[in-house]
Amino acid sequence: MARLTRAQTQERNRAKVLAAAREEFTERGFRDAKIDVIAERAELTRGAVYSNFPGKRALYFAVLAAEAERFAAQPPEPDPGLTPAEALGAFARAWVARLPLATDPDARLGVDLLPEILADELTHRPYAQLLRFDAIVLGLVLERLSPSSGRLVRVAEAALTMLHGASQLAAAAPGFGEPFNVVRACEALPALGLSDTWPEPPIVPQAKAAGETWSPPEVFDALRERPARIDGDGVVAVLGLHRLSAAEEALRAAKDVTLVVVTGQPGELVPLTNLVLADLRGLLKRSCPHSAWPDVRVIVDETGAVAAAAGVSAVSDATETALRVHSGHILLRAEGFGACHAAATSTVPAGSGEPR
Amino acid sequence: MARLTRAQTQERNRAKVLAAAREEFTERGFRDAKIDVIAERAELTRGAVYSNFPGKRALYFAVLAAEAERFAAQPPEPDPGLTPAEALGAFARAWVARLPLATDPDARLGVDLLPEILADELTHRPYAQLLRFDAIVLGLVLERLSPSSGRLVRVAEAALTMLHGASQLAAAAPGFGEPFNVVRACEALPALGLSDTWPEPPIVPQAKAAGETWSPPEVFDALRERPARIDGDGVVAVLGLHRLSAAEEALRAAKDVTLVVVTGQPGELVPLTNLVLADLRGLLKRSCPHSAWPDVRVIVDETGAVAAAAGVSAVSDATETALRVHSGHILLRAEGFGACHAAATSTVPAGSGEPR
Numbered sequence A, B: 001m002a003r004l005t006r007a008q009t010q011e012r013n014r015a016k017v018l019a020a021a022r023e024e025f026t027e028r029g030f031r032d033a034k035i036d037v038i039a040e041r042a043e044l045t046r047g048a049v050y051s052n053f054p055g056k057r058a059l060y061f062a063v064l065a066a067e068a069e070r071f072a073a074q075p076p077e078p079d080p081g082l083t084p085a086e087a088l089g090a091f092a093r094a095w096v097a098r099l100p101l102a103t104d105p106d107a108r109l110g111v112d113l114l115p116e117i118l119a120d121e122l123t124h125r126p127y128a129q130l131l132r133f134d135a136i137v138l139g140l141v142l143e144r145l146s147p148s149s150g151r152l153v154r155v156a157e158a159a160l161t162m163l164h165g166a167s168q169l170a171a172a173a174p175g176f177g178e179p180f181n182v183v184r185a186c187e188a189l190p191a192l193g194l195s196d197t198w199p200e201p202p203i204v205p206q207a208k209a210a211g212e213t214w215s216p217p218e219v220f221d222a223l224r225e226r227p228a229r230i231d232g233d234g235v236v237a238v239l240g241l242h243r244l245s246a247a248e249e250a251l252r253a254a255k256d257v258t259l260v261v262v263t264g265q266p267g268e269l270v271p272l273t274n275l276v277l278a279d280l281r282g283l284l285k286r287s288c289p290h291s292a293w294p295d296v297r298v299i300v301d302e303t304g305a306v307a308a309a310a311g312v313s314a315v316s317d318a319t320e321t322a323l324r325v326h327s328g329h330i331l332l333r334a335e336g337f338g339a340c341h342a343a344a345t346s347t348v349p350a351g352s353g354e355p356r
Helices: A006-032 A035-042 A044-052 A056-072 A084-098 A113-118 A122-146 A153-172 A179-192 A244-253 A268-285 A303-310 A340-347 B006-034 B036-042 B046-051 B055-074 B084-096 B112-117 B120-147 B154-170 B178-190 B244-253 B266-287 B304-309 B337-343
Strands: A219-221 A226-228 A234-240 A257-262 A297-299 A318-327 A329-335 B219-221 B226-228 B234-240 B257-262 B296-300 B320-326 B329-334
Touching: A006 A035, A006 A044, A006 A056, A006 A303, A035 A044, A035 A056, A056 A113, A056 A226, A056 A268, A084 A122, A084 A153, A084 A179, A084 A268, A113 A122, A113 B112, A122 A153, A122 A244, A122 A268, A122 B154, A153 A179, A153 B112, A153 B154, A153 B178, A179 B154, A179 B178, A219 A297, A234 A244, A234 A340, A244 A257, A244 A340, A257 A303, A268 A297, A318 A340, A329 A340, B006 B036, B006 B046, B006 B055, B036 B046, B036 B055, B046 B084, B055 B112, B055 B266, B084 B120, B084 B154, B084 B178, B084 B266, B112 B120, B120 B234, B120 B244, B120 B266, B154 B178, B219 B296, B234 B244, B234 B337, B244 B337, B257 B304, B266 B296, B320 B337, B329 B337
Parallel strands: A234 A257, A257 A297, B234 B257, B257 B296
Antiparallel strands: A219 A226, A234 A318, A318 A329, B219 B226, B234 B320, B320 B329
16 A cells, blocks of 8 residues: 555544544533544544644634535535525525534534634634625625615625524524524515615725736635636735725725635634635525626635735735736735725826736 | 621622622633632622522523613613514614623623523523523514414514524624614514414313412512512413423413423522513513513512422422412312413313312
8 A cells, every 4th residue: 555645644634633523522512522532533642633723723613614615515506596585585594404403413513613702802803704704795696686776785794693693592492483484584684675885995095006916826716616816807805804894895896806815823713714604605505696696706815825926925814905906917006994995996007017 | 887687698798799790700701700709809708609609600690680680670661662563673672772882891791691501401491491481472562562463472583583693793793783774674574474373282181170279479570570469360380491481371371370480400590580581571671561561470489489389399490380270279280291271271170179
């Protein structure tokens, strides 16, 4: 038998740790689970566990992200919603169908996620931004299905509020409420005429002429789950996990957007980000046609390599840089609050490096 | 200065412990709070703390129950809702107005409640039943405001699902969603025509003729927060915290119902019950006219004295006994699943002790 390469061994150990951790978290819950027991179940050393995951919480997020990937890998709904009401109804049906039953032996696995996220500012702030991003993407999908409706992000937020309540009550009070009524309530939201307008950012930094070449590495789009090219014309937003909701500025003002998600704590926060994005992908696949998905590629830039190609050498959760790119060149660059809006809307000064 | 009686000292120490515990939980969160530090802050011994509360969780529930009492003690809404939509809107407004802001120094106090409840079957099952009871009472209120609507418990459940989601997201993602939209969504629920019928219990135990006298002690109605007499004619349901939702059987079939809530774990579960009931009272006071409240007295029978007067000498969370009482006598008695329905609907046999 051929010996495994180092990378193959690492990959195999990672899979063994994830499988062992899933068992341990399901049986004992997050708080009582022990890294030592996980290592034992995986027939690996403690060190081998820690070489793959910085700690118990990162491992927990990774286990749940793998669950979300399995959910998202199911085939798409052949008959997706074609109106906002239909799409929200299908989204809600997919959500509630996923809720564990009280009798489900796996019901325990996910219940500690929110308490763990809430217990620490480190996870709390990024999660809040990831939820906003969920609402932005779902809102944009609804708007594409009904272009005359105006902004529907508030409708998406109301639906997500209802659905998070359903998840919480499914855990706290199994059997409470009728899932079908949750679906009905979500379907009814678009007709309520909730007031919603997009407020342009009031203070916008100056976008500066740049001129460097734009030659990003090959990337993987975490929203559509496929390799993607991001060297075309458009706006590239490099956003830390505390600034993710600023992506809407770019999405409102530019036709083609690449979102590069960066963090100062990749060990814990990349698994959390992957979890939220896989969940969103799985739900969108089951609720709306692919043609309604927004024109955005979402790159989870774990190593910071894509950010570096965009000239952002040090990344943190507060990173907020946006570029306007054209024909392989960076025409404009903006930094700080409002950067995405600035990069998308500012006039490109003459002689700014755009090849003529 | 006159020396305090033993009862006065106990009352004063209890208040000091609660105030100290509130500070400690607010500053450090439930998990990191320490009984020793609470005792120190209260200038009492550990023993004095434990003589009032069996443990940290009981103390936490009691602190939150005291908060809920303060909320419920505010004056009632002078202009309550007069239709189901208005009442649900007002209920939702009162709910979201109560949510802490992210900047609120007290925001931390309540966030550990649900994780703590979920972490243990002991609290988890009673909480599920308390939530169902919330929905039953709110549903009955809505039905009184619109007698032709049929059962509205499902509508109440959908509203509570939305509102629990809003609470959860206020903690996890401050600023997510627009509270006004949550209110609008709740207002819209009655018009959705959610299907809802009351299923009579399929298997009903035999109600047996009794004949003992019915002379209950003085009690305190925890729903309306006032002393109450419960020696009138009607149905008395003695329900453990795992069987609370069976109260609907009595409420659907009898005009006048007394609910005696009992538990095998009063130290922790009485504060939890008080918390949920005070919350419900505060929200109802702000959302609907007193005349729409259901005809039920809710007695939290901490010592089991009222249950004993009803002939139930050993109480547990599974207790389910119902009586039909008339003119100071117990005419019928039923036990087990369906007991409330049986006591409310069975024919009283001739010569069963009813004075003629």
